[in-house]
Amino acid sequence: MVLIGSAADRARLRTVLAGAVIEVVGEAPTLAAARAAGYSADAFVVAPTSNVDRGLAANVEEEPLTRREVEVLELLALGLPNKAIAARLDISDQTVKSHVASICGKLGAANRTEAVRIAVRHGHISL
16 A cells, blocks of 8 residues: 655554554655556555645545446445445445445545545535
8 A cells, every 4th residue: 555645644654554464565745646656556545634634635636436436335325235235236245345445545545434434525425
């Protein structure tokens, strides 16, 4: 993963991740800077801070969500587990898992709950 945020925010996130089985391949102040550096990662994680909405989020360029990712997000917002989402969309639960990982990476979310929160805030879905 690549950590995104101010130096202090990234340091706090590294402390939280200490001991986790996660490889941090790089760090950058913005998503644009991380992409310009050419990092290859499965996820770009925005360090949570009190000023994310005011400062850092303005610098994060979201990758557009696919139609299917929006469908998965809508079902996540209902609180459905992967198997129930898979059944509703007639796809495998592994495909749902891949969509959730992609959604989290695109939105800079640490988990599915945060992905739903960000998606609602950014107008991708409504509750």
